[in-house]
Amino acid sequence: MGKEVIVEVKHIDKRFGSTIALNDVSIEVRRGEIQGLIGENGSGKSTVTSIISGMQKADGGQMFYQGEKWEPLSMLWALEKGIGMIVQENGTVPGISVAENIFLGETGRFKVFGKEGKKWGTVNRKEMMKEAQHALDTIGASHIRAEQPTASLDMQDRKLVEIVKIMIKNPEVLIVDETTTALSQIGRDIIYKIMNRMKEENKAVIFISHDLDEIMNVCDSLTVLRDGKIIITFSKEEFDEEQIKTSMIGREMQGDYYRGDYDGSCGDEVVLEVKDANLGDQLKNFNLQIHKGEIVGVGGLSHCGMHTLGKVLFGACKPQSGSVLVRGRELKGEADAMKEQIGYAAKDRDVESLCLNASIRDNIAVGGLDRFAVHNFLVLPGKEKKYVQKQIDDLSVKCAEMNQYVSALSGGNKQKVVFGKWIGRGSEILILDCPTRGVDIGVKQAMYQLMYRMKKEGKSIVIISEEMAELIGMADRLIVMKDGEIKKEFPRSESLSESDMIQYMI
Amino acid sequence: MKNSKIKKYIMNLTPLLGLAVLFAAFLILGTVQDINISYGLKSILSQSVVVAVVATGAIFIYTLGSFDISLGASTAVSALIGGIVYNKTESLLVMTLVCIGVAVLVGLFNSVLASVFNLPVFVTTIAMLSVLNALVLVLIKVNGTGSQIAVPAAAVRSLNNTTFKMVVLLIFVLLCIFVFSFTKIGRMQKFLGGNPVCAKLSGISEKKMAIIAFVMSGIGVGLGAFLSIVYAPTLTRNTASSVGMDVIIAIVFGGMPVSGGARSKIYAAVIGAFSMTLLSQIMVMFNLNSGIGQMVKAAIFILVVFLATSGQRGKMLPR
Numbered sequence: 001m002g003k004e005v006i007v008e009v010k011h012i013d014k015r016f017g018s019t020i021a022l023n024d025v026s027i028e029v030r031r032g033e034i035q036g037l038i039g040e041n042g043s044g045k046s047t048v049t050s051i052i053s054g055m056q057k058a059d060g061g062q063m064f065y066q067g068e069k070w071e072p073l074s075m076l077w078a079l080e081k082g083i084g085m086i087v088q089e090n091g092t093v094p095g096i097s098v099a100e101n102i103f104l105g106e107t108g109r110f111k112v113f114g115k116e117g118k119k120w121g122t123v124n125r126k127e128m129m130k131e132a133q134h135a136l137d138t139i140g141a142s143h144i145r146a147e148q149p150t151a152s153l154d155m156q157d158r159k160l161v162e163i164v165k166i167m168i169k170n171p172e173v174l175i176v177d178e179t180t181t182a183l184s185q186i187g188r189d190i191i192y193k194i195m196n197r198m199k200e201e202n203k204a205v206i207f208i209s210h211d212l213d214e215i216m217n218v219c220d221s222l223t224v225l226r227d228g229k230i231i232i233t234f235s236k237e238e239f240d241e242e243q244i245k246t247s248m249i250g251r252e253m254q255g256d257y258y259r260g261d262y263d264g265s266c267g268d269e270v271v272l273e274v275k276d277a278n279l280g281d282q283l284k285n286f287n288l289q290i291h292k293g294e295i296v297g298v299g300g301l302s303h304c305g306m307h308t309l310g311k312v313l314f315g316a317c318k319p320q321s322g323s324v325l326v327r328g329r330e331l332k333g334e335a336d337a338m339k340e341q342i343g344y345a346a347k348d349r350d351v352e353s354l355c356l357n358a359s360i361r362d363n364i365a366v367g368g369l370d371r372f373a374v375h376n377f378l379v380l381p382g383k384e385k386k387y388v389q390k391q392i393d394d395l396s397v398k399c400a401e402m403n404q405y406v407s408a409l410s411g412g413n414k415q416k417v418v419f420g421k422w423i424g425r426g427s428e429i430l431i432l433d434c435p436t437r438g439v440d441i442g443v444k445q446a447m448y449q450l451m452y453r454m455k456k457e458g459k460s461i462v463i464i465s466e467e468m469a470e471l472i473g474m475a476d477r478l479i480v481m482k483d484g485e486i487k488k489e490f491p492r493s494e495s496l497s498e499s500d501m502i503q504y505m506i
Numbered sequence: 507m508k509n510s511k512i513k514k515y516i517m518n519l520t521p522l523l524g525l526a527v528l529f530a531a532f533l534i535l536g537t538v539q540d541i542n543i544s545y546g547l548k549s550i551l552s553q554s555v556v557v558a559v560v561a562t563g564a565i566f567i568y569t570l571g572s573f574d575i576s577l578g579a580s581t582a583v584s585a586l587i588g589g590i591v592y593n594k595t596e597s598l599l600v601m602t603l604v605c606i607g608v609a610v611l612v613g614l615f616n617s618v619l620a621s622v623f624n625l626p627v628f629v630t631t632i633a634m635l636s637v638l639n640a641l642v643l644v645l646i647k648v649n650g651t652g653s654q655i656a657v658p659a660a661a662v663r664s665l666n667n668t669t670f671k672m673v674v675l676l677i678f679v680l681l682c683i684f685v686f687s688f689t690k691i692g693r694m695q696k697f698l699g700g701n702p703v704c705a706k707l708s709g710i711s712e713k714k715m716a717i718i719a720f721v722m723s724g725i726g727v728g729l730g731a732f733l734s735i736v737y738a739p740t741l742t743r744n745t746a747s748s749v750g751m752d753v754i755i756a757i758v759f760g761g762m763p764v765s766g767g768a769r770s771k772i773y774a775a776v777i778g779a780f781s782m783t784l785l786s787q788i789m790v791m792f793n794l795n796s797g798i799g800q801m802v803k804a805a806i807f808i809l810v811v812f813l814a815t816s817g818q819r820g821k822m823l824p825r
Contacts (some may be wrong), residue, residue, distance in 0.1 A: 351704070354704060373690050378688060
């Protein structure tokens, strides 16, 4: 630990109303190191990094950057001074081009007429596009075109644009906040490359992830947070999976992480079926049957069509030809899917699965209006509260109260709200796109056990995921997609490995 | 008490506090200038009620994050057709139903048109504004004396009192609160306004909700048209001419979020309408002519929107 300290956080406190987010937190980040931060959802990881990066201010304590007092005025200010953060959720503006996002607030650099720093003048768009494309190429994201509208990109590519936006500033400290969970292996490799380059250049990285294997591979030291407090810091040689898990959740993990059995049997009844579906390059003559009491895992690279398949199965996307049948009847749309007890948790949680400017109550209740509304019309507050509270209790959503805005929750607790919305209404078929993205291991385990219980109750689940271990660990049947087609189908097996799947993905 | 909760309560109470301050200012100025305060208040209530009723219905449209610029013109057309029907039938009930029916039809037309052409509803309301303004002129020309359509004052005199108007307003506000807060429709409307993408993936039909919003707004417009006839039975091209803009200002004055969504509230329309009329009255007391008064209103409108959205901008700027 002889390396120079670049960022020092001393006795930081932060409260959100009655919730203590950080309690006397002190961290040292050293040059030439990748410092991991790990902890359960709501443990304070994102809060501490958001304070370092200038997104919000601490209530107490001090910070130092390169030996000087660090009181960032904003994220932009912090980035200019050398600390940049890639955030967990969307940080791009959809209505403008990729290049404009990359140079947001800095288009003055490309002025043809007018002095830089002055508001008037015209921008040399060609030059801006060229430089943006160069920046994209540099990190290995050449498939994204600088002139493309940002809204046309999927979540992974938007995240890559965000990374470019930070990296063109050449920061001394890079904070990566659960970014990798939104990325496929290709995207992850890009980030790992950037982090390792920074380490080689004697810069520093703070890396937050819930993927224990990933964080143990990538980081040089690892700090564990729990309930807003620093629990322990491990150096690389002290890394021990069980010990890290125990310090994260404050107890030893009991029972199976995934399901413990290798019995892939399920009911005979086909509850949901995709028949000869075609949809651009996302689905090509696609056929899939989902049985009662079956967990079907769908894996592949990010653009293979699996995320579109999720939408098609819920009726949110209509195939150009072919059909989707629910219990033998054609599915007409989202409302019809809900009537047929289908639930859908989208990958892009903050945009597609939650209304962030609404409360936990609103978000859970909207899924179950037909369950608790009297005569499917009248909403009695007492009944509604009881319904919502049950989901909050059953799923142990960490919140101050049900009227708290969802935007104030951690990633894992947001996902619990999404689960509550669909499970609460008694969904018989669940389509879960990246269900454990940004979720800590304790909650992940609880979610896996919940899925397994649901399977045993005869419910059907489709898990679409970029985490192969999750698919292998949970699915009765696993399909690998590539270019809108099923490349391989695996039955549940103890011997199935990630490498078996990878050869059909690439 | 937690800071965030106190802040939330204060934010929610600000429009009400604004109304209280304006009311206090009116009382003080009234006492100083020795005017009949009771009469003044009745006059304010009478003036506010049309805007309050129309704005209350319009909250449903604003909740979706949309707006309707043709509400004033729709009120005028509904009142004119209602007036023509009264002169033919001499039935106040039929007149009222026609006012509501016409306004609901206009609203439905707006929303269905938007749905057929897949346009944002406010776009169709802009087109509708021109059509309705032209219709006002045609109706007066064809069915009136050339410059007005007059309902006999005696027919509505008994209704032209503050109690009746307040009862109409109260019933409509209660109906809207019921639909907004105690039915599936209200919950869906607020959710849709908060995040249309997520609402769609939660089985909420945007088109259906837009149609319901425009129907509720239409009922408000129809009642506003009826109350306009009661207040001034001689209908001209100036009838309800300022209602459209006043409704927008009132809704914002009352603390309704401009983006709609979960924080939308029905009472914003009533508080806003009364605040605005009180403000106008106070400006009259200061001998400010109506031109200056309009400018002051506009300045306050911008100030309110600025204050209401400054929190959001603060959150966005660092990024």
